[in-house]
Amino acid sequence: MGALEDLKDHGGKIFKVGLTDDSRIHLLNRLYCVVVLIVFVVIVSAKQYVGEPIQCWCPAVFEKSHVAYTNNYCWVANTYYVDFESSLPIEREIRVDKEIEYYQWVPLIFLLQALLFYMPRMVWKRFGGGSYINVKQILRRADEAVFMTHSERNEALNDIAMYLDKYIKVRNCISSPYKKMETVKTKMASAGVHYGNYLCFLFMVTSFLYLANAVAQIILVDAFLGNDFKTLGFHFLKSLFSGKSFEDHLRFPRVTFCDLDVRQMTNVQTWTVQCSLPINLFNEKIFCINWMMLVSMVLINGTNFLYNLVAIFLPFRNRNYVRKFLDMEGIRDGRPEETPEYEETLQQNFVFEYLRHDGVFLIWFVSIETNQVIASEIVIKLWKNYVKSERFKEQNKGLGIEIKRDNEASNT
Numbered sequence: 102m103g104a105l106e107d108l109k110d111h112g113g114k115i116f117k118v119g120l121t122d123d124s125r126i127h128l129l130n131r132l133y134c135v136v137v138l139i140v141f142v143v144i145v146s147a148k149q150y151v152g153e154p155i156q157c158w159c160p161a162v163f164e165k166s167h168v169a170y171t172n173n174y175c176w177v178a179n180t181y182y183v184d185f186e187s188s189l190p191i192e193r194e195i196r197v198d199k200e201i202e203y204y205q206w207v208p209l210i211f212l213l214q215a216l217l218f219y220m221p222r223m224v225w226k227r228f229g230g231g232s233y234i235n236v237k238q239i240l241r242r243a244d245e246a247v248f249m250t251h252s253e254r255n256e257a258l259n260d261i262a263m264y265l266d267k268y269i270k271v272r273n274c275i276s277s278p279y280k281k282m283e284t285v286k287t288k289m290a291s292a293g294v295h296y297g298n299y300l301c302f303l304f305m306v307t308s309f310l311y312l313a314n315a316v317a318q319i320i321l322v323d324a325f326l327g328n329d330f331k332t333l334g335f336h337f338l339k340s341l342f343s344g345k346s347f348e349d350h351l352r353f354p355r356v357t358f359c360d361l362d363v364r365q366m367t368n369v370q371t372w373t374v375q376c377s378l379p380i381n382l383f384n385e386k387i388f389c390i391n392w393m394m395l396v397s398m399v400l401i402n403g404t405n406f407l408y409n410l411v412a413i414f415l416p417f418r419n420r421n422y423v424r425k426f427l428d429m430e431g432i433r434d435g436r437p438e439e440t441p442e443y444e445e446t447l448q449q450n451f452v453f454e455y456l457r458h459d460g461v462f463l464i465w466f467v468s469i470e471t472n473q474v475i476a477s478e479i480v481i482k483l484w485k486n487y488v489k490s491e492r493f494k495e496q497n498k499g500l501g502i503e504i505k506r507d508n509e510a511s512n513t
Contacts, residue, residue, distance in 0.1 A: 180357035221310035262482035297457025
């Protein structure tokens with residue numbers, strides 16, 4: 102039992118993922134899919150470079166060195182597939198058309214896929230700094246606050262609230278040159294930092310890139326195999342549920358043929374040898390898993406993109422999300438002479454003018470990386486800061502009106 106517990110603990114540490122500044126779906130793409138593809142590379146490469154990926158049945162006159170040369174030649178020069186119910190074509194052009202050209206490059210195609218799965222993450226990291234806010238630092242501080250004492254936790258959350266408040270105020274008061282552009286350019290610039298939509302826009306672009314990547318990889322692998330990869334998984338599942346053995350000889354033939362030209366003293370002799378490709382036994386199963394992974398990621402990324410599009414950019418979703426935290430604490434403005442209409446306006450201004458899309462987005466990030474309790478406490482602190490700021494503005498506005506009246510009276 103002790104050994105099993107130790108194995109479980111160490112395994113949990115290996116696969117445990119720390120705080121991340123992207124969503125769980127993004128993490129699934131750029132980490133777990135990449136790990137799966139790297140495992141594929143290791144398996145196929147081990148068979149290619151450690152084992153014997155191809156073995157050709159050579160004539161008896163071939164010496165041992167001739168057999169080794171034939172195996173190496175047929176591996177790099179490609180082989181072609183003809184089923185045993187058909188005759189070997191005489192024309193060389195027909196044989197060339199039937200050549201299988203992918204199996205030497207399988208490790209490289211998996212490496213390329215792994216890189217493509219990580220590229221949207223590179224976009225997020227590269228342009229995320231343009232928001233002028235350290236998302237990961239906020240998440241780390243919020244995560245540390247979960248298990249702090251009450252006083253330490255309150256101090257940590259105050260730090261987060263003050264940091265967000267300063268970021269929001271600086272963002273809202275900076276005059277962006279985009280605002281002076283004509284209407285079309287202004288609409289194009291509405292995803293900028295100063296409009297409070299930058300992080301949301303970048304997050305949606307990244308989500309779309311993950312979706313486009315999964316779709317593009319299906320097309321890429323289909324072109325690479327050259328034998329309708331798009332339907333591979335359906336054939337595999339059909340044979341699986343029918344209880345039949347799945348052997349795709351068209352896409353992954355085990356037995357192929359190779360033409361070997363040998364130059365002799367006065368002529369060139371062509372030998373046709375029959376070759377076994379045991380590596381295709383691995384390729385067949387691995388590409389089936391690859392197909393299922395890619396199709397699953399298309400469905401997951403597509404659903405996630407549509408959900409986030411609705412959740413992030415529909416105004417009532419943002420308002421209801423923030424109001425949920427305020428209602429949990431029974432937050433009211435605290436001035437009995439003010440009407441519910443005033444409170445409604447104040448809350449709407451808090452969401453749409455103060456927090457905006459990026460502010461709500463950051464709170465949502467905190468809630469999924471830590472918990473909703475921490476997120477609600479941050480919202481409440483931001484709300485209190487906002488109300489205090491609005492009260493101060495009202496007082497200054499009233500004082501300004503009185504001073505203006507006194508000046509007008511003295512002038513008359």
